[in-house]
Structures are given as structure tokens and as C-alpha cells.
Amino acid sequence: MHSQTYQKFIFHLSVFGITISILVGFYDVIFGSIWEFIHIxxxxxxxxxxxxxxxxxxxELHETQLIVFYIILAIAGTLTYLVWKVLVQVFSGVSQIFKQEWSELKDAMTTDWQGMSMTNRIIVISLFILINYLASFMLF
Structure with a gap:
């Protein structure tokens, strides 16, 4: 069995679940504070x-407001462009990592599934159905 691959998969799944739980539970506090900080x-x-x-x-006041508006517009445009370039590079790197991890997990799962007896396959499928059935009570 590929226990290290399964441990890594369960760890990533747990971190994803914890992150989603925090964002769902505290979205009003987190995003409210972020927007307030950005506004200040x-x-x-x-x-x-x-x-x-x-x-x-x-x-004068009106001329100053126009000059400041165009300065801020230029700064915002430049920052948006730079953030866009960085995000494209980051997401392409993350995409490559996910593709590699998915390929390794799929190979490990296929190898283990083919090595299981029919009894173990039925147990795994039954546990999957049972866990999803019990989880449906928590979500709905």
C-alpha cells in the first residue's frame, strides 16, 4: 500500500476543509476587516x-482632486497589472503541482485497488457510502 501518498492526500484534504470552515464561519469578520483596512x-x-x-x-481644490484622481488611477492600473502577472505565474505553478499530485494519487489508488480482494473492495465501498450518508445529516 502507498500509505505515504494516502497520508499526504488526507492532510491536504484536511487543510482544505479547515480553510473552508474558517472562511464560511468568519467571512463577515474577515472580509469586513480587510475592506475596512483597505479603505483606511x-x-x-x-x-x-x-x-x-x-x-x-x-x-485649488478641484484641480487638486483631478490630479490626485489620475495619480491614483495610474497607481491602481500599474498595481493591477503587476498582481495579474504574478497571479498567472503562481497559478500556473500550482496547476503543475496539482497535476503531478493527482497523477501520483491516481496511480497509487489504481495499484492498491487492483491488489485488493473482493471482500476488501466491498468494505471500502460500504465505508464510502456510510461516511457520505452520515455526512449528509450534518450538511442538510
Whole structure:
């Protein structure tokens, strides 16, 4: 049997389940705090740019607001582009890792399944059905 492969699979599945549970249980606190933090940072940057533009260019309120708007727009566009480039690289790397892990798990499961007796196959299928039946009571 490939016990190390199964242990790795169960560990990854457990981490995924814990992450989903935390996000579902505390989504309002987590996302509310993140958005509040982003808003405060944005206001600090905007106020700082307002003061800087007023002092450097000696402009009126409307002109200052226009200049700051276009500066923030340029910064946001640049950051969006850079984040997009990084995310493409990260997700392509993660995709390759998942493909390799899936291939290893599939090979290990196929090898073990072919090596099982008919009795063990029936036990595995019965346990799968029983666990999913009991889990359905918790979810619905």
C-alpha cells in the first residue's frame, strides 16, 4: 500500500476543509476587516497626495482632486497589472503541482485497488457510502 501518498492526500484534504470552515464561519469578520483596512489605507494615501499636490503645484481644490484622481488611477492600473502577472505565474505553478499530485494519487489508488480482494473492495465501498450518508445529516 502507498500509505505515504494516502497520508499526504488526507492532510491536504484536511487543510482544505479547515480553510473552508474558517472562511464560511468568519467571512463577515474577515472580509469586513480587510475592506475596512483597505479603505483606511486608501484614505491615508489620498490625503497625503492631496497635501503634496497642493503644496507642490499651489492648486485649488478641484484641480487638486483631478490630479490626485489620475495619480491614483495610474497607481491602481500599474498595481493591477503587476498582481495579474504574478497571479498567472503562481497559478500556473500550482496547476503543475496539482497535476503531478493527482497523477501520483491516481496511480497509487489504481495499484492498491487492483491488489485488493473482493471482500476488501466491498468494505471500502460500504465505508464510502456510510461516511457520505452520515455526512449528509450534518450538511442538510
Amino acid at each position: 489605507i486608501f484614505e491615508i494615501i489620498e490625503l497625503s497626495l492631496d497635501r503634496l499636490v497642493e503644496d507642490i503645484f499651489d492648486t
